[in-house]
Each structure stands twice: as structure tokens, then as C-alpha cells.
Amino acid sequence: MQSSNINASTSASPRYALIDFLDVGGTMTISxxxxxxxxxxxxxxxxxxVQIGSIQGTVVGLRYYTGTVNRGEMVSLVRQPQNPYDRNAxxxxxxxxxxxxxxxxxxxxPMAYIMDNNLARVExxxxxxxxxxFSMPVNLTFWGREENREAVHNQMRCHGFRLGTxxxxxxxxxxxxxxxxxxxxxxxxxxLTEEELKNAFDKLFDDLMxxxxxxxxxxxxxxxxxxxxxxxxxxxxTSRENSNDLPPFWEEKHGLxxxxxxxxxxxxxxxxxxxxxxxxxxxLGKTLTTIALIVSNFHNGKPLPLEQCEGSSMSSTCRKxxxxxxxxxxxxxxxxxxxxxxxxxDIIEEDVPQKKAKTTANPAKKPADTKKGTLTSGFYSQxxxxxxxxxxxxxxSALPLRLGLQKRVRRRVLNKGNSPLHKVxxxxxxLDEGHVIRNPNALQSKAVLExxxxxxxxxxxxxxxxxxxxLFMLLSFLKLKPFDVKEWWNRIIQRPVxxxxxVGLKNLQALVKGITLRRTKNSKVAGRTLVQLPERRVFVxxxxxxxxxxxxxxxxxxxxxxxxxxxxEEGTVMTNYADVLAIxxxxxxxxxxxxxxxxxxxxxxxxxxxxLRERLINKITLVLNxxxxxxxxxxxxxxxxxxxxxxxxxxxxxxxxxxxxSEKEQARCPLCRAPIKTKELVEYPGEExxxxxxxxxxxxxxxxxxxxxxxxxxxxxxxxxxxxxxxSQFTRFMDLIEVPxxxxxxxxxxxxxxxxxxxxxxxxQDFQDSSPGSPTxxxxxxxxxxxxxxxxxxxxxxxxxxxxxxxxxxxCVDRCHRLGQSRDxxxxxxxxxxxxxxxxxxxxKKKQELVDKAFGxxxxxxxxxxxxxxxxxxxxx
DNA sequence: ACCGCCGGGTGCC
DNA sequence: ACCGCCGGGTGCC
Numbered sequence: 082m083q084s085s086n087i088n089a090s091t092s093a094s095p096r097y098a099l100i101d102f103l104d105v106g107g108t109m110t111i112s113x114x115x116x117x118x119x120x121x122x123x124x125x126x127x128x129x130x131v132q133i134g135s136i137q138g139t140v141v142g143l144r145y146y147t148g149t150v151n152r153g154e155m156v157s158l159v160r161q162p163q164n165p166y167d168r169n170a171x172x173x174x175x176x177x178x179x180x181x182x183x184x185x186x187x188x189x190x191p192m193a194y195i196m197d198n199n200l201a202r203v204e205x206x207x208x209x210x211x212x213x214x215f216s217m218p219v220n221l222t223f224w225g226r227e228e229n230r231e232a233v234h235n236q237m238r239c240h241g242f243r244l245g246t247x248x249x250x251x252x253x254x255x256x257x258x259x260x261x262x263x264x265x266x267x268x269x270x271x272x273l274t275e276e277e278l279k280n281a282f283d284k285l286f287d288d289l290m291x292x293x294x295x296x297x298x299x300x301x302x303x304x305x306x307x308x309x310x311x312x313x314x315x316x317x318x319t320s321r322e323n324s325n326d327l328p329p330f331w332e333e334k335h336g337l338x339x340x341x342x343x344x345x346x347x348x349x350x351x352x353x354x355x356x357x358x359x360x361x362x363x364x365l366g367k368t369l370t371t372i373a374l375i376v377s378n379f380h381n382g383k384p385l386p387l388e389q390c391e392g393s394s395m396s397s398t399c400r401k402x403x404x405x406x407x408x409x410x411x412x413x414x415x416x417x418x419x420x421x422x423x424x425x426x427d428i429i430e431e432d433v434p435q436k437k438a439k440t441t442a443n444p445a446k447k448p449a450d451t452k453k454g455t456l457t458s459g460f461y462s463q464x465x466x467x468x469x470x471x472x473x474x475x476x477x478s479a480l481p482l483r484l485g486l487q488k489r490v491r492r493r494v495l496n497k498g499n500s501p502l503h504k505v506x507x508x509x510x511x512l513d514e515g516h517v518i519r520n521p522n523a524l525q526s527k528a529v530l531e532x533x534x535x536x537x538x539x540x541x542x543x544x545x546x547x548x549x550x551x552l553f554m555l556l557s558f559l560k561l562k563p564f565d566v567k568e569w570w571n572r573i574i575q576r577p578v579x580x581x582x583x584v585g586l587k588n589l590q591a592l593v594k595g596i597t598l599r600r601t602k603n604s605k606v607a608g609r610t611l612v613q614l615p616e617r618r619v620f621v622x623x624x625x626x627x628x629x630x631x632x633x634x635x636x637x638x639x640x641x642x643x644x645x646x647x648x649x650e651e652g653t654v655m656t657n658y659a660d661v662l663a664i665x666x667x668x669x670x671x672x673x674x675x676x677x678x679x680x681x682x683x684x685x686x687x688x689x690x691x692x693l694r695e696r697l698i699n700k701i702t703l704v705l706n707x708x709x710x711x712x713x714x715x716x717x718x719x720x721x722x723x724x725x726x727x728x729x730x731x732x733x734x735x736x737x738x739x740x741x742x743s744e745k746e747q748a749r750c751p752l753c754r755a756p757i758k759t760k761e762l763v764e765y766p767g768e769e770x771x772x773x774x775x776x777x778x779x780x781x782x783x784x785x786x787x788x789x790x791x792x793x794x795x796x797x798x799x800x801x802x803x804x805x806x807x808x809s810q811f812t813r814f815m816d817l818i819e820v821p822x823x824x825x826x827x828x829x830x831x832x833x834x835x836x837x838x839x840x841x842x843x844x845x846q847d848f849q850d851s852s853p854g855s856p857t858x859x860x861x862x863x864x865x866x867x868x869x870x871x872x873x874x875x876x877x878x879x880x881x882x883x884x885x886x887x888x889x890x891x892x893c894v895d896r897c898h899r900l901g902q903s904r905d906x907x908x909x910x911x912x913x914x915x916x917x918x919x920x921x922x923x924x925x926k927k928k929q930e931l932v933d934k935a936f937g938x939x940x941x942x943x944x945x946x947x948x949x950x951x952x953x954x955x956x957x958x
Numbered sequence: 959a960c961c962g963c964c965g966g967g968t969g970c971c
Numbered sequence: 972a973c974c975g976c977c978g979g980g981t982g983c984c
Contacts, residue, residue, distance in 0.1 A: 142970030166971045183971045215969080215972065959982075966979090969972075 130576060133201050133223040133230050134244025136237070140173045140182040141216040148179030151346055156181060156205040156219060157568050160196050169193035173205065173219065176345045176563045191240040200233050201225035204572060208248065220248050272581030281586055286360055286544060289599040293317040294606070299373035300384035307373060310600055310611045314359060314370045317598050319378045321357050322536050328354035328561065329595030345563070354561050356537040357596035363542040363892070364899040365600060365611060371511055371540060497528045507534040515539030518558060519551040530558055549575055559596065616905040617898050623914045624785050634671045634916065637678070641668060645956050654949055659729055661952055663703040665917060672913040673814045673882055674783040689763055697763045701725040714752055715740065724762040728755035737762065782821060785911050789879055790821050792909060793858065796877060804848070805877040808861045808893055810884060815860040822858060833862035849874045866893035873897050876904035881911055883921045887929065920955045
């Protein structure tokens with residue numbers, strides 16, 4: 082190709098980020114459990130959605146602002162405490178955030194009080210007068226907790242206003258939404274029953290594939306051939322990226338742009354929404370399809386120009402592959418080298434736009450083009466990404482190498498606003514396993530929303546995990562206006578739908594359909610299911626404890642019960658939830674192997690009262706030994722020099738000390754905002770503990786280990802080539818299992834969260850190797866068995882201990898029960914009889930039923946009660 | 959007239 | 972704003 086082509090393509094901002102959130106879906110860590118608890122106490126709970134009253138007010142100052150509204154359109158009310166003319170000022174803004182005016186000051190006074198004290202949220206609708214020059218009426222509705230009703234009414238009365246229930250004359254109804262079904266208003270006024278709503282939710286993401294069946298061939302550089310459904314996805318994704326159409330639900334009408342869902346109109350053409358949600362079921366090849374998209378759809382629908390690679394340490398490889406017809410895959414060692422001296426270096430060394438690449442391994446090719454902040458010179462991280470992925474295609478099993486990169490990216494992204502990733506105008510940002518951004522409070526979610534990009538994709542098999550709320554962040558990331566702002570999402574979709582509003586539900590369905598492609602393994606293309614996987618059978622094997630084990634178990638249970646009983650008496654179960662979980666972990670560990678339960682040595686610490694210290698050490702020990710590779714919430718890496726704060730959150734010592742150093746006296750815990758001090762950090766006693774049970778005790782077996790071994794020996798007798806995964810949540814349990822594996826001469830590998838990427842990749846490669854003498858067993862920590870991992874060499878899975886989250890187990894099994902698996906997969910779950918494990922299984926089932934029943938409409942008090950009931954059931958109280 | 963009334967200037971918060 | 976409000980001009984009928 083001529084150099085002019087290179088110019089054209091490079092100046093067109095060739096950038097990608099494929100951001101992988103790998104640690105999803107694994108076991109829940111204790112802190113995650115707690116985070117989930119608090120997550121549910123958000124402000125949009127039904128109990129806070131009581132209508133307190135309504136009143137008509139006045140919007141003034143219209144002539145000073147550009148924001149306009151339509152008849153019946155919603156407006157938002159925003160406090161302006163810093164307003165120099167009136168500290169009670171309440172600003173009125175339209176759906177697009179443009180200011181329309183202010184609330185008249187007499188009314189703003191009581192409103193300010195109510196809003197500032199969180200007595201109620203106020204929502205506005207303009208009933209008429211939208212064309213007025215100076216002021217317009219606004220119907221204000223106050224929403225809040227029942228207990229604040231009196232206070233709100235009083236405050237309004239003090240200022241001479243009386244809140245009513247209805248607006249006289251005119252419509253209370255906003256003109257939001259089109260009656261898509263053509264239902265008469267009578268029918269649509271009948272709210273949906275809970276049952277109907279549940280059904281609708283179940284089906285919300287069912288087979289969103291009609292009209293999306295056109296296939297597209299990927300660019301030549303994609304060496305793996307795509308399945309028909311993948312070609313369809315590629316075609317759909319390409320059309321979503323290249324479309325010059327208005328974003329979903331927008332229409333042009335006499336020079337104005339209307340949103341058919343909301344009836345909102347604006348003069349300016351709404352920004353394009355290029356991208357969407359690829360929500361295919363696990364194992365259908367979402368990532369592969371996306372990589373095909375990256376390679377096939379660059380600018381103007383043309384493939385990525387491979388010549389860009391020229392001059393880099395990778396160029397020879399890339400060019401050879403792209404020009405010659407035989408797409409011989411690069412070797413693993415080549416990839417490793419690239420990983421080591423190319424990409425990693427680029428990302429670490431802040432290669433920022435407008436600057437030349439400094440990395441010696443990647444000499445800059447052209448001077449930087451500083452226009453529009455785009456980046457043309459040298460080999461910056463983003464180009465490296467696409468090259469890495471391209472070269473990886475024929476070598477799909479080398480995926481973990483790529484994943485190693487993603488972790489760095491994730492950490493980078495978190496360095497909010499300041500990260501090199503935030504300074505780049507990306508062509509495309511893809512969130513692999515994008516549902517993890519569903520918590521809007523999480524730093525990673527906030528950071529990801531800040532990324533500048535032309536095209537955005539979310540890949541997720543489970544776009545909605547718990548409730549409708551989960552969808553909000555996804556729309557927010559996709560910048561699908563106005564749903565990227567919480568208030569509008571709540572008012573237009575979430576509240577109407579949870580209150581059973583039919584039009585709201587129709588709108589939601591249209592919304593999802595317009596931006597989502599989803600197929601399941603059972604979806605049919607031309608009468609055939611997409612993926613024909615071998616069978617998958619699950620057996621539960623009950624394990625009976627030996628007399629000695631039973632005695633020990635009962636003792637631990639009695640001790641735990643004593644503590645939990647006390648919490649119940651005090652009514653402090655929820656405040657001591659972490660403690661209760663800790664006790665449960667001990668019991669679960671006992672079911673696996675008695676010596677799993679850590680004992681700690683008490684060291685003197687003059688700074689901390691011994692009782693507190695004991696409790697804290699207890700907690701940190703459990704966190705670290707839960708087998709779930711707890712991360713430090715600051716650096717997001719595995720914990721190094723772990724310490725626990727008085728508020729019971731665990732961080733790396735250097736990380737938390739840095740926080741305290743920079744914030745000084747104001748230092749607060751990043752997770753709970755409790756004040757923290759350096760001298761109030763309690764260390765993990767560490768090594769002595771690890772060494773503790775390593776002697777003598779380890780030689781002892783356990784009933785569960787025995788049960789596993791007899792299974793493994795039987796299998797080996799029947800067929801010595803059969804490979805198995807042995808999965809546990811406790812890495813130290815895996816240590817203990819290694820002993821008899823060696824004793825019986827099994828060749829095995831191991832994969833857990835603490836392993837470096839290099840050893841990880843090696844372990845996977847060894848295991849997947851089918852040559853004689855290769856390992857037949859892989860010890861796999863549940864957490865490490867995350868998305869993307871390919872372990873199809875195994876046809877047997879032994880789940881050593883039940884997880885709280887059955888989905889995590891399923892996902893782990895999917896590592897081997899996926900494309901490429903030729904044998905039937907047999908899953909054996911070991912459950913200790915008459916133990917906390919049996920109770921866990923019962924709760925898992927019950928929980929599933931509950932979730933099915935109350936999807937999206939669960940009440941928080943029920944949830945809290947459910948947790949307490951769970952604890953009761955687990956502890957048999 | 960320390961008022962009323964008139965009519966011009968003016969205008970969110 | 973085809974309003975309200977302000978403050979200056981003005982003043983019997």
C-alpha cells in the first residue's frame with residue numbers, strides 16, 4: 082500500500098481498548114458481600130418512592146436561558162446553593178441538562194429546605210405554557226419516605242403553600258412514550274401484575290436476534306473461521322458502528338429531532354450512538370466476534386490497515402502474516418517476548434498523545450499529529466492492543482497473555498481522568514464482561530464512563546444480574562441519552578416499569594431491543610441450534626464425616642452458634658455480618674479439611690486493645706484464607722503486605738499508607754469513609770500462620786479428600802487419559818489435596834489467583850496438552866476459573882465445596898463445557914451431609930426461586946430479612 | 959402631600 | 972410583561 086494510505090489511516094485515530102473485567106463472577110469475597118448489602122440501600126428504593134404531594138409552581142427567567150421544553154415534558158430541579166442572588170435557588174433544567182429557568186424564589190425557599198435535608202425528591206412536569214417568554218407553570222411532585230410526609234407538608238405550609246394530591250384540570254400524566262402497542266388508554270392504565278412483570282423481565286433479554294440475521298465475512302486477517310451466528314453478530318455490530326442514522330428512538334420531524342420514546346425534542350442532531358450490547362450467552366464467541374470486528378471494520382467500513390505495524394518490533398511478524406496467504410500463527414514464545422518488551426512497556430510508560438513514544442523497543446515512525454488530540458506516531462498502547470489481538474487469533478488458547486494486559490489497563494483506567502487512557506480519543510472501547518460496571522459507585526465504573534470514544538461496546542452474557550437497575554450503567558456507558566442520567570432513567574423507565582406501567586415496559590423493551598444482540602446456545606439459525614455441546618451431567622456426592630471430624634465440626638459449630646445467638650439477642654446480626662460470614666467460612670473449611678481452619682498466634686500490639694486486635698486479625702485471616710484472591714481496593718492487585726483498618730477493611734500496607742500520607746488528618750477509609758490512622762493498621766500475622774498447619778496436620782486426610790481420591794483413582798483405572806478439574810474456593814485446601822495427588826502418582830497442574838500470568842499460561846498450556854504424560858488433573862480455584870479460560874481438555878469436574886453464588890460454579894464448569902469439548906462433561910459436587918454445606922445448597926435453591934419470583938421488584942426489607950433468615954438456616958438456629 | 963394618582967422604567971435567581 | 976413593582980413627578984375642580 083502507498084504511504085498516503087498509511088497517512089490516512091493513522092491520522093484517523095486507530096485506537097482500541099478492550100477492557101476485560103476478569104474477576105467477575107467468581108466467588109464473592111467478604112467485602113463484596115458487604116458491598117452488595119449496602120448497594121441495595123440506594124436512594125431509589127420503592128419505600129422512598131411514595132408520593133408526598135403535588136403543587137403547581139412557576140418557572141421564571143426563561144428569557145435568560147436556552148433550554149426549552151415541550152408540553153407535558155419532564156424537567157429536573159437542581160439546587161444551586163452557590164447562587165449569588167439567593168442561596169435557596171432551584172434551577173430548572175430540561176432532559177438534556179440545559180437550564181430552562183429558576184423556580185420562583187418564594188417557592189424555592191421551602192423547596193430548598195426540603196431538598197437540602199433530603200426530605201423529598203422533587204420532580205417537575207411542564208403542563209402548558211411551553212412557549213411563554215418569561216415564565217411558565219410547572220407541576221411539582223414530591224417523592225420521598227412516608228415518614229417525611231409531615232415535615233414536607235409543614236415546611237410548605239410555613240411558606241404559605243399547600244401540597245395537594247392532584248393537579249386540577251390539565252393532565253397529571255406526562256406525555257412520555259408512545260403507545261407502541263396501540264393499546265387503548267384504558268387497557269394501558271391497568272398496571273401489570275407482579276407475575277406479568279416477572280415474565281416480562283425474564284423475557285427482556287430473550288433472543289434479541291430477529292432482523293439481525295444478515296451475515297458478514299470478516300477481514301482476511303482473521304485467521305479463525307467464524308460460525309454463522311458469529312458472522313451475523315459481526316454484520317450487526319458493523320452496521321451499528323457504521324450507521325449514519327440517528328441513535329435508536331430518534332426521528333427527524335420538521336427540522337427538529339424527536340425521541341419517540343420520550344417525546345422530547347431538540348434542535349441539534351443528537352450524537353450518534355455507535356455500538357451497543359452484545360449479550361450472547363457464554364461460549365458463543367463474543368470476544369472472538371469482537372476481535373473480528375476490530376480487524377474488519379476500521380474506518381469507512383474498511384479493514385484495519387496492517388501496514389501500520391511497520392517499523393515495530395512486531396512488524397515482521399504482522400506483515401508476513403498479512404501479505405502471505407498462509408496465516409501461520411505466531412508462536413507462543415514470540416507472543417511472550419512481545420508481551421514482555423512491547424506492550425507492557427508501552428502501557429507502563431505513560432505514552433500520552435501529543436508525545437512521541439519513548440519506548441526504545443518501538444521507535445517512533447512519524448511525527449505526532451497534534452490535531453484534535455489524536456495520536457499518529459509510533460506505537461502506542463492502543464495500536465499494540467489491536468496487534469496483540471490480531472496475532473492472537475490463530476492462537477486462541479494463549480488468551481491469558483492478553484488478559485495479563487487487561488489487568489494493567491484496568492488499573493490504569495482507575496487512575497481517574499489522569500490515566501493515559503483518558504487522554505486518548507479512542508476509536509472503539511469494548512468492555513469485555515461489561516456488566517461489572519453495574520455498580521455506579523464503584524471507581525472502575527466511574528472511570529470507564531470517562532473514556533472518550535467514537536464507538537462503544539459492552540460484551541456480557543448477563544447484562545442484567547439482579548435488577549433493572551443494572552441496565553442503567555450500561556446505557557450510561559453507551560451514552561444513550563437521556564438514559565445516561567440517573568434521574569431520567571428512573572423517571573422514564575425504572576419507576577414506571579417497577580410500578581407496573583405498561584407503556585414504561587414497552588419503552589424498556591424497545592430500548593433494549595434497539596441496541597442489543599443476544600442469542601443463547603438454544604437459539605436457532607435456520608432451524609439448527611447455534612452450538613451443539615456435548616451433554617453435561619451433575620451428580621451430588623454426599624460425604625459423611627468421620628467420627629473425629631464430626632466431633633470437631635460440632636465443637637466449632639457450637640462456638641459459632643454462641644456468638645451468632647448473642648448477635649440475634651442483641652439484634653446486631655446485620656452490623657456484625659462480617660463476623661457471621663467469618664464463622665460460616667470456618668464451618669465450611671471444616672467440611673473440607675480440619676486443618677484448613679487457620680489458627681493465629683497472638684502478638685502484643687501496644688497500640689490496639691487486645692480484644693479489638695483479636696477480632697481484626699480474625700477477620701483479615703479469614704479474608705486472606707477464603708481462597709478468593711482478595712484484592713486491595715486501592716491498587717486492585719492481589720494484596721501485598723496486607724493490613725486491616727479498625728473499620729475492618731483490608732488493603733496493601735503501602736497503598737493505604739499512601740492514602741493516609743496524602744490526606745493527613747482527614748484520611749478516611751476508601752471503602753467506608755471511616756477516619757483512619759497509620760498506627761491503627763493491624764498487620765496480618767502472616768507466615769507463622771501459613772507454617773502452622775503445614776506440619777503434621779497436613780499429612781492427615783479428610784473424608785472429602787478421600788472421596789475425591791477414590792473418584793480420581795476409579796477414573797484413572799477406567800481411562801488413564803481422562804482429565805479432571807478439581808475446583809475449590811480455598812487455595813489452602815488445594816495445597817492439602819496436592820499431598821495425596823503426589824502420593825498416588827497423579828500428574829497435575831494448578832491455577833489460582835495468586836499465580837503470575839506466565840505461570841498461569843504455562844499451567845493452562847500443560848493441561849490442555851494431550852500428549853502422554855501430560856497432567857490429567859488441574860487444581861483450580863473457583864475465582865481463577867473465570868471468563869475466557871479454556872480448559873476443554875477436562876471432561877470431569879469435581880466441585881470440592883459449594884459456593885454462595887451458583888452462577889460462579891456454572892461459569893467454572895463452562896470452562897470445559899464449551900466449544901471444543903468433545904466428551905460429555907460429568908460434574909461431581911461434594912457436599913458434607915448434615916453440615917453448613919447442605920444448608921448452603923438449600924439456600925441456593927430457595928434464593929433462585931426468590932430471584933425468579935421477584936426479579937427487579939424485591940423489597941429491601943425483604944432482602945434484609947432474607948439475609949437474616951439465611952444466617953438462621955445456615956447456623957440451624 | 960408624612961398622602962393618592964399618574965405614567966415611565968423595568969423585569970429570575 | 973396586554974402584568975406587578977418601583978420610584979419620580981405631581982397635586983382642586
